[in-house]
Amino acid sequence: MWKKFAKLEKFKKDKKVMKAFGAKMIMVTKHEGEFYATDALCRHMRWPLAWGAKVEDGCVRCPLHQTTHELKTGELKEWSPFPLLPAYGKLVGKMVKQKDLGTYELKIEDGVILVDVN
Numbered sequence: 001m002w003k004k005f006a007k008l009e010k011f012k013k014d015k016k017v018m019k020a021f022g023a024k025m026i027m028v029t030k031h032e033g034e035f036y037a038t039d040a041l042c043r044h045m046r047w048p049l050a051w052g053a054k055v056e057d058g059c060v061r062c063p064l065h066q067t068t069h070e071l072k073t074g075e076l077k078e079w080s081p082f083p084l085l086p087a088y089g090k091l092v093g094k095m096v097k098q099k100d101l102g103t104y105e106l107k108i109e110d111g112v113i114l115v116d117v118n
């Protein structure tokens with residue numbers, strides 16, 4: 001089911017925007033001119049990725065324990081490495097089953113970003 005997400009003009013620069021659709025939180029990220037729609041909450045401990053996640057090389061990295069997923073496919077690249085204290089990262093990483101980040105179809109019509117929320 002396609003839902004309006006945001007006007008394109010909201011993304012003049014690379015950025016991340018979150019929006020709730022019922023209980024589902026979706027994030028649209030503009031990165032190097034491309035748009036990606038993914039789950040908005042980190043798959044590790046549900047941190048809202050629009051709040052401080054780093055986006056580089058096609059991946060989004062959570063600011064809490066640095067879990068990293070590919071934006072296009074949602075594929076898990078690194079689970080809770082927490083470089084400041086790797087033993088802690090390993091411990092909290094084991095508390096949650098490793099998962100890919102959900103991804104969603106996205107299209108642009110008449111200057112509006114639409115996301116298939118199913």
Ligand code: FES
Nearest residue numbers: 042044045062065
């Ligand atoms: S909550 Fe995102 S890495 Fe732990």
